[in-house]
Amino acid sequence: MDFELPEEMRMLQDMAHKFAQAEIAPIAEECDKEERYTPEIRKKGAENGLVCAWVPEEYGGSGVGILGNALVTEQVSRVDMGVGLNVVAAGFGCEAIYYFGTEEQKKKYLPPVCRGDQVSAGAYTEPNAGTDVAGYGTRAVKDGSDYIINGSKMFITNGTVCDWMVCQCITNPDAKTHHKFSQTIVPSDTPGITRTKIHGKMGIRASDTAEIFLEDVRVPQENLIGEEGKGFHQLMHFFDITRIMVAAQALGISQGCLDEAVKYSKERTAFGKPLGAFQITMQKLTEMAIRVEALRNLVYKAAWSVDSGHPDFHLGAMAKYYGGQTAVFCANAAVEIHGGYGYIEEYKVQKWYRDAKILELYEGTKEAEIMTIGKVLQSR
Ligand SMILES: Cc1cc2nc3c(=O)[nH]c(=O)nc-3n(C[C@H](O)[C@H](O)[C@H](O)COP(=O)(O)OP(=O)(O)OC[C@H]3O[C@@H](n4cnc5c(N)ncnc54)[C@H](O)[C@@H]3O)c2cc1C
Numbered sequence: 001m002d003f004e005l006p007e008e009m010r011m012l013q014d015m016a017h018k019f020a021q022a023e024i025a026p027i028a029e030e031c032d033k034e035e036r037y038t039p040e041i042r043k044k045g046a047e048n049g050l051v052c053a054w055v056p057e058e059y060g061g062s063g064v065g066i067l068g069n070a071l072v073t074e075q076v077s078r079v080d081m082g083v084g085l086n087v088v089a090a091g092f093g094c095e096a097i098y099y100f101g102t103e104e105q106k107k108k109y110l111p112p113v114c115r116g117d118q119v120s121a122g123a124y125t126e127p128n129a130g131t132d133v134a135g136y137g138t139r140a141v142k143d144g145s146d147y148i149i150n151g152s153k154m155f156i157t158n159g160t161v162c163d164w165m166v167c168q169c170i171t172n173p174d175a176k177t178h179h180k181f182s183q184t185i186v187p188s189d190t191p192g193i194t195r196t197k198i199h200g201k202m203g204i205r206a207s208d209t210a211e212i213f214l215e216d217v218r219v220p221q222e223n224l225i226g227e228e229g230k231g232f233h234q235l236m237h238f239f240d241i242t243r244i245m246v247a248a249q250a251l252g253i254s255q256g257c258l259d260e261a262v263k264y265s266k267e268r269t270a271f272g273k274p275l276g277a278f279q280i281t282m283q284k285l286t287e288m289a290i291r292v293e294a295l296r297n298l299v300y301k302a303a304w305s306v307d308s309g310h311p312d313f314h315l316g317a318m319a320k321y322y323g324g325q326t327a328v329f330c331a332n333a334a335v336e337i338h339g340g341y342g343y344i345e346e347y348k349v350q351k352w353y354r355d356a357k358i359l360e361l362y363e364g365t366k367e368a369e370i371m372t373i374g375k376v377l378q379s380r
Contacts, residue, residue, distance in 0.1 A: 005071075008064075009064070009067065009068060009071060012053075012062075012064055012068055012071055012072065013071045013072075013074075013075055015048065016048075016050060016071065016072040016075035016076055017075040017078065017079070019044075019045070019048050019050065019076075020075055020076045020078070020079035020080070020084065021079055023041060023044055023045075024041065024076065024079050024080050024083045024084060024087075025079050025080060027041070027083060028079070028080035028082065028083050028206070028348075028351075029345070029351070031082060031083050031205070031206035032082055032205045032206055032351055033205075035199060035201075035205045035206070036206055037086060037161055037206060037207065037208040038083060038086050038206065039086075039119075039161070041083055041086050041087060042086050042087055042090045042116050042119065043116040044116075045076075045086075045087030045088075045090070045116065046087075046090070046114065046115050046116025046117075047116065049061075049062035049064075050062075050072050050076070050087055050088070051087055051088075051090045051091060051113065051114055051115075051116050052069075052090070052091035052094055052110070052113055052114045053068055053069045053072050054066055054068065054069035055091070055094065055098060055110055055114055059098070059106050059107065059110040059111060059114070060110055060111030060112075060113075060114035060115060061110070061114045062114075065303070065306075065307040066241065066244060066303040066304075066306040066307050067300060067303040067304050067306075067307050069088075069245065069248075069303075070244060070245065070247075070248035070251075070299055070300065070303040071248075072088060073088045073245050073248035073249055073252060074248045074249075074251045074252040074255070074296075074299070075252060076088050076252065077248070077249040077250075077251070077252025077253050077256070078252035078253065078255045078256040078259070079252075079256065080206075080351075081203075081204055081249055081252065081253050081352070081355045081356075082203065082204040082205055082206035082207055082351075082355055083206045084249075084252070085157070085204060085206070085207040085249075086206060086207065088245070088249075089157055089158065089207065090113060090116065090119050090120070090158070091110075091113040091114070091119075091120055092120060092121055092122045092157055092158060092242070093120040093121050093122035093123075093162075093164075093165060093166040094109070094110055094113055094120050095122075095238050095241050095242060096122070096166045096183055096225055096234055096235075096238050097109050097110060097166070097185070097225060098110065099234070099237060099238070099241075100183070100225050100226035100230070100234050100237075101225050101226070104222075105185065105223075105225070109164065109185065112163075118163040118164070119158050119161050119162045119163055120158065120162055120163065120164055120165065120166070121156050121157060121158040121159055121162035121164075121165040121166070122156075122157070122165065122166050122238070122242075123153040123156050123159075123165040123166065123167045123168065123186070123212060124136070124153070124168045124235060125153060125154050125155050125156070126138060126151065126152060126153055126154055127152055127154045127211070130154070130155075130365075131364070131365055131367070131368045133168075133232070133235060134177040134180075134232070136151075136168055136169075136170070136181070137151055137170065138150070138151025138152070138153065138167065138168065138169045138170065138214065139151060139169060139170050139171075139173070140167075140169035140170065140171050140182065140184060140219075141171075142171075142221075143218070145220060145221050146218050146219060146220055146221060147169070147171070147184060147218070147219050147220075147221065147223075147224070148216055148217070148218055149167065149169055149184070149186065149192075149214045149216075149217040149218075149219065150214060150215060150216060150217070151169065151214050152211065152212065152213045152214065153165075153167070153211070153212040153214070154211050154212075155198065155209055155210075155211075155362070156209065156210050156211070156212055157207060157208065157209055157362075158207075158208050158210075159195050159197070159198075159208060159209060159210020159211070159212055160195045160196070160197045160208055160210045161208045162188050163187065163188055164185055164186060164187045164188055165185075165186050165188065165212070166183050166184070166185060166186075166225065167183065167184055167185075167186045167214070168181055168182075168183055168231055168235055169181065169182060169183075169184060169231070171228050171229065171231070172228065172229050175229060177232060178232050178233065179229040179230075179232070180229070180231075180232065181229070181231030181232045181235070182224055182225070182227075182228045182229060182230065182231040183224075183225040183226070183230075183231045183234050183235070184219055184223045184224050184225060185219070185223040185225065186214070186217060186219050186223070187219075190217050190218065190219065191217070191218075192214060192215045192216045192217040192218070193212065193213070193214055193215075193217055194212070194213040194215070195210050195211075195212050195213075196210055196211045196212075196213075197209070197210050198210060198211060202354050202357060202358075203351070203353075203354035203355035203356070203357060203358055204355050204358055239363065239364060240311070240313040240316055241306065241316075242363055243313075243316045243317060243319070243320040243363055243364065243369075244299065244302045244303050244306070244316045244319060244320070246320055246323065246324075246359060246362065246363040247295070247298065247299045247302070247316070247319035247320045247322075247323035248299050248303075248323075249323075249327075249359060250295065250320075250323030250324055250326055250327040250356075250359045251292070251295050251296055251299050251323060251326075253327050253330070253331065253352055253355060253356055253359070254288070254291065254292045254295060254323075254326045254327045254329075254330040254331075254356075255292050256348075256352060257288065257327075257330040257331050257333070257334035257349060257352055257356075258285070258288045258289060258292055258330055258334070260334055260338075260347075260348060260349055260352075261284070261285060261288065261330075261333060261334040261337040261338070261349070262276070262285060264337055264338055264341075265281050265285065265337055268339075275337065281337060284333045284336065284337060285333075285337070287329070287333070288329070288330045288333050288334075291322075291326045291329060291330065292326065292330065294322070294326075295319065295322055295323055295326045298315060298318055298319040298322060298323075299319045299323070301315055302315035302316040302318075302319045314373065314376045317364075317369050317372040317373050317376075318369075318373060320363065320364060320369055321366055321369035321370065321373065323359060324359035324360035324361075324366050324369075325360065325366065327356040327359045327360075328356050328357060328359070328360060330356070331349065331352045331353040331355075331356035332353065334349040334352065334353070335349050335350060335353050
């Protein structure tokens with residue numbers, strides 16, 4: 001067993017961290033305040049091969065696999081998750097095309113996103129159904145060689161800035177859940193689409209989030225991903241992969257909180273000693289460090305299992321579940337170690353405290369992960 005990252009992975013990790021420090025850190029605070037999505041940062045990230053880094057080179061990506069992508073996501077999120085998402089989530093939805101699309105779809109849709117010229121989105125959640133993925137109601141009805149889509153989607157990352165989205169729709173309403181849904185690629189400029197930015201998020205405010213209405217939206221049958229009726233299965237696989245990436249975001253922000261807390265504990269003095277000399281501070285830092293290291297092992301192993309051709313998606317669900325809680329724990333501890341200053345916007349940890357909570361909510365709530373992990377345990 002070898003826990004050492006290969007040389008090229010360490011170089012990638014280092015490059016992603018330097019990129020985030022040079023390009024993301026200086027704008028993180030203002031983008032948060034102004035709820036500003038930054039296309040320029042996406043473009044720069046793409047020039048460095050950091051957008052959809054997992055996509056194989058033949059489709060325009062960097063071909064670094066899921067582990068490489070997790071390393072990039074970790075390093076970017078360690079500096080700032082909000083602006084970081086403009087880079088590492090710019091290709092959200094591409095997974096569906098890569099795993100289930102035709103060769104033509106892969107060649108058409110993946111390269112422009114990897115280059116940073118286009119942005120994609122994964123439109124699954126609806127106003128009345130999030131966790132209950134079988135409860136989505138958006139309908140796609142066949143009309144000649146087209147589908148006509150009606151419905152609405154909620155909380156869609158990149159919703160107002162995307163060029164196209166992968167949309168989960170009911171195509172076979174009378175079939176059982178597993179055969180009822182299909183996924184289709186919907187260009188954002190198709191008539192009948194209304195996209196409204198959601199303002200006032202608690203955290204990751206630099207990431208674009210939108211509500212999307214689809215009214216008689218006509219898309220050609222050739223935009224269907226894979227076979228009709230396979231959408232539910234495709235969505236489950238999509239989550240298997242993207243959960244690992246969300247866990248990598250959690251790892252990054254947790255490490256960032258630990259770094260800031262250690263730094264502050266050396267600088268700040270109380271009762272004539274640095275904070276780090278007090279056992280209670282040491283205990284908090286130690287707890288953070290252990291959780292971060294345990295999470296790192298879960299994330300890397302889950303990612304490695306996919307790249308090695310023996311995917312263990314159970315590990316990915318564990319990483320996502322543990323990741324959300326680790327991020328919230330570390331952000332909370334980092335604020336506490338900063339005392340009153342941790343509550344003031346001048347210090348990064350107050351923002352990271354707000355950002356971290358989303359990791360227990362999106363891409364499956366922590367309760368949903370319990371159901372996923374629990375079902376696997378029961379089936380063994
Ligand atoms: C900033 C942001 C970005 C997002 N980006 C995207 C995106 O790009 N694409 C997309 O499709 N979605 C996206 N989402 C949606 C996100 O994935 C959902 O919000 C999440 O899955 C939860 O769904 P919900 O909000 O409808 O909550 P609900 O499903 O209504 O759940 C509410 C609460 O009930 C719990 N619950 C539900 N069912 C059960 C059960 N059976 N047992 C126990 N507890 C249960 C949940 O865990 C949760 O605590 C995003 C959300 C946010 C906030």
